[in-house]
Amino acid sequence: MLSGGEMIVRALEDEGVEYVFGYPGGAALHIYDALFQAENLPHILVRHEQAATHAADGYARATGKTGVVLVTSGPGATNAITGIATAYMDSIPMVVLAGQVQSHLIGEDAFQETDMVGISRPIVKHSFMVQRTEDIPSIIKKAFYIASTGRPGPVVVDIPKDLTHPEHKFEYYYPESVSLRSYQPSHKGHTGQIRKAARLLLGAKRPVIYAGGGVIQGGGTELLTSLSRKLNYPVTNTLMGLGAYPGSDRQFLGMLGMHGFYEANMAMHHSDVILAVGARFDDRVTNTVGKFCPGAKIIHIDVDPASIAKIIPVDIPIVGPVDAVLTELDAQIDAQVAASERALPDTDALADWWKQIESWREAHGLWHGRRYGESDLVMPQDAIKCLYEVTNGEAYVTSDVGQHQMFAAQYYKYDQPRRWINSGGLGTMGFGLPAAMGVKLAFPDADVACVTGEGSIQMNIQELSTCTQYGLPVKIINLRNNYLGMVKQWQDMQYEGRYSESHYAASLPNFVKLAESYGHVGIEVKDKSDLEGAMKEAFSLKDRMVFLDIFVEPHEHVYPMHVAPSGAMKDMWLSKTERT
Amino acid sequence: MRRILSVLLENEPGALSRVVGLFSQRGYNIETLNVAPTEDESLSRLTVTTRGDELKIEQITKHLNKLIDVVKVVDLSEGAHVERDLLLVKVRAVGVHRDEVKRTTDIFRGQIIDVGPSSYVIQLTGPTDKLDSFLSALGETEVLEVVRSGVAGMARGEKILAP
Numbered sequence: 156m157l158s159g160g161e162m163i164v165r166a167l168e169d170e171g172v173e174y175v176f177g178y179p180g181g182a183a184l185h186i187y188d189a190l191f192q193a194e195n196l197p198h199i200l201v202r203h204e205q206a207a208t209h210a211a212d213g214y215a216r217a218t219g220k221t222g223v224v225l226v227t228s229g230p231g232a233t234n235a236i237t238g239i240a241t242a243y244m245d246s247i248p249m250v251v252l253a254g255q256v257q258s259h260l261i262g263e264d265a266f267q268e269t270d271m272v273g274i275s276r277p278i279v280k281h282s283f284m285v286q287r288t289e290d291i292p293s294i295i296k297k298a299f300y301i302a303s304t305g306r307p308g309p310v311v312v313d314i315p316k317d318l319t320h321p322e323h324k325f326e327y328y329y330p331e332s333v334s335l336r337s338y339q340p341s342h343k344g345h346t347g348q349i350r351k352a353a354r355l356l357l358g359a360k361r362p363v364i365y366a367g368g369g370v371i372q373g374g375g376t377e378l379l380t381s382l383s384r385k386l387n388y389p390v391t392n393t394l395m396g397l398g399a400y401p402g403s404d405r406q407f408l409g410m411l412g413m414h415g416f417y418e419a420n421m422a423m424h425h426s427d428v429i430l431a432v433g434a435r436f437d438d439r440v441t442n443t444v445g446k447f448c449p450g451a452k453i454i455h456i457d458v459d460p461a462s463i464a465k466i467i468p469v470d471i472p473i474v475g476p477v478d479a480v481l482t483e484l485d486a487q488i489d490a491q492v493a494a495s496e497r498a499l500p501d502t503d504a505l506a507d508w509w510k511q512i513e514s515w516r517e518a519h520g521l522w523h524g525r526r527y528g529e530s531d532l533v534m535p536q537d538a539i540k541c542l543y544e545v546t547n548g549e550a551y552v553t554s555d556v557g558q559h560q561m562f563a564a565q566y567y568k569y570d571q572p573r574r575w576i577n578s579g580g581l582g583t584m585g586f587g588l589p590a591a592m593g594v595k596l597a598f599p600d601a602d603v604a605c606v607t608g609e610g611s612i613q614m615n616i617q618e619l620s621t622c623t624q625y626g627l628p629v630k631i632i633n634l635r636n637n638y639l640g641m642v643k644q645w646q647d648m649q650y651e652g653r654y655s656e657s658h659y660a661a662s663l664p665n666f667v668k669l670a671e672s673y674g675h676v677g678i679e680v681k682d683k684s685d686l687e688g689a690m691k692e693a694f695s696l697k698d699r700m701v702f703l704d705i706f707v708e709p710h711e712h713v714y715p716m717h718v719a720p721s722g723a724m725k726d727m728w729l730s731k732t733e734r735t
Numbered sequence: 736m737r738r739i740l741s742v743l744l745e746n747e748p749g750a751l752s753r754v755v756g757l758f759s760q761r762g763y764n765i766e767t768l769n770v771a772p773t774e775d776e777s778l779s780r781l782t783v784t785t786r787g788d789e790l791k792i793e794q795i796t797k798h799l800n801k802l803i804d805v806v807k808v809v810d811l812s813e814g815a816h817v818e819r820d821l822l823l824v825k826v827r828a829v830g831v832h833r834d835e836v837k838r839t840t841d842i843f844r845g846q847i848i849d850v851g852p853s854s855y856v857i858q859l860t861g862p863t864d865k866l867d868s869f870l871s872a873l874g875e876t877e878v879l880e881v882v883r884s885g886v887a888g889m890a891r892g893e894k895i896l897a898p
């Protein structure tokens with residue numbers, strides 16, 4: 156016989172949860188007391204509930220498992236909202252357990268009461284309000300099942316305090332499986348559609364494979380890579396998809412979209428067939444929808460039917476899990492190649508297409524010759540290149556939001572999935588450090604870097620303390636330019652340099668001393684000749700959290716950048732003075 | 736184009752708010768909404784009328800289907816169907832209007848279900864356009880209050896909406 160609080164802890168253990176990220180408070184105290192007595196459920200006490208959600212999120216992105224968060228009612232729950240929205244926008248599996256005031260107080264504006272189910276409704280995949288203690292195990296089972304299957308997402312479970320009371324004990328039984336009549340995620344694609352897709356793909360003369368975060372989440376990385384190589388088709392990844400195809404491979408065109416690579420955006424615009432896999436044609440990719448890839452026929456594979464034809468009409472929609480569909484597509488391609496009398500795909504056309512792509516690459520490719528300015532200070536791009544070299548391209552890189560995020564997406568080549576961890580959809584500043592903590596807990600022996608700026612890092616800087624408590628030696632790579640860099644870039648480009656509220660004057664802390672006060676190591680880099688040495692030192696201190704405060708050129712912009720509004724994918728600024 | 740979507744919904748607390756929330760969150764319009772339990776007490780049936788082109792209706796249907804509490808969605812307007820709306824209207828019924836309103840109500844096959852010294856409450860069922868016509872046929876009669884149930888509908892013939 157178990158109490159509600161004990162049931163929650165047991166159910167999490169039975170679910171195989173490795174870490175719970177959370178923060179206690181009144182309505183969650185019965186649960187926390189049960190947790191105190193648990194043997195196999197480590198809890199990470201963060202310093203703010205937003206960080207708990209981002210840490211669970213980082214853990215989930217790096218491992219593919221479901222992240223778990225435990226917070227109290229009221230402010231505990233509302234503080235978690237930004238992190239839940241972040242996970243929702245990027246389809247990250249997460250279960251958030253929130254304490255609630257006692258059942259009989261609900262609706263009475265009780266102390267620390269908030270309607271968590273209501274306030275989180277638009278940003279969850281689903282939510283539950285527990286009404287009977289006996290239901291706790293089956294609700295938790297359902298929560299994990301819903302969060303992790305189909306298109307993943309966060310699930311909130313709201314638990315009134317009286318239902319976790321230690322004296323009210325019930326029979327505990329954790330269900331082995333779950334079935335819901337109203338939720339049956341698809342498990343394979345439509346064979347007829349896949350056959351048509353194979354035919355269209357093999358007939359392409361200027362193909363592009365456009366792969367998003369869904370390829371990583373759907374376990375399709377290897378399948379996509381082998382298929383792309385077999386066909387010798389160029390591949391571009393979205394911001395969320397980086398690592399879905401090896402970043403240092405010849406066939407990789409780099410990221411596409413607003414700050415995408417010239418060759419990736421040009422190839423998309425001039426393509427005749429696009430294979431979109433686990434991507435959602437969002438506005439940071441398409442630029443003006445009416446001008447999107449005018450000559451292209453589009454095949455779209457996605458597990459979520461609502462993502463298909465939401466923004467751009469497609470020619471061949473295929474609803475299904477990426478791995479199952481790619482497996483079948485691969486077999487169809489083999490069968491059609493074998494049955495064809497002429498050589499497929501058209502090697503001559505493909506050779507011309509690659510020639511064209513190479514000429515784009517040579518003209519304006521980021522990795523083909525220096526495309527950015529010089530400064531006495533460190534150029535931010537060079538800081539990322541240095542990080543890439545010192546970590547041999549093998550680090551887990553989390554990022555915050557802004558210019559540093561785009562530089563980290565452009566200049567670090569991710570050869571493996573789940574190494575690049577950033578808030579793509581919601582664009583949440585403050586995501587990077589707590590996410591890095593979650594990654595480091597999952598992979599204690601790996602190098603984990605948080606690329607950030609002095610704006611973002613201060614949004615969750617309190618987590619330096621959590622890193623001390625649990626000994627989490629992540630490396631903070633702070634690209635410090637004294638501005639909210641991306642805001643400043645837009646103000647430069649669209650507001651004639653009126654820097655409205657994007658500068659800190661002389662108010663920034665001494666980050667070295669700040670890090671030291673938490674027991675960490677702080678290193679300042681002001682001279683570019685010190686960059687490499689400092690970076691090496693930071694990563695040589697295996698057991699220490701290091702705050703690397705790099706003073707970078709403040710007036711640098713991120714390029715390429717889509718011309719907006721009303722530009723097409725091919726319309727880009729390439730520097731402050733050149734555009735396509 | 737006006738569409739009638741019929742939705743089978745788990746009869747769970749908060750389920751209706753997810754449906755309504757979806758419409759406002761994604762900028763879709765609800766013209767009428769009707770919801771009540773069915774013969775199976777674990778299910779509610781909801782009928783919503785909305786407007787939009789093919790693409791928009793497709794997106795609405797897909798997003799409704801994504802809600803975990805939604806068991807099934809059909810677009811009734813895609814096939815032969817029957818639809819009914821219930822109208823209650825309270826009118827000022829004095830002098831010549833008393834007889835005239837009675838006559839108009841008879842023509843539309845409505846019923847006067849409450850008679851007051853200076854007012855009637857009229858009940859009328861039918862498709863939306865019939866109710867609209869009735870209201871305009873009341874002419875100069877003073878309408879004091881109107882309440883409508885919103886459209887409820889089902890497919891004609893053998894076709895059924897079941898989990």
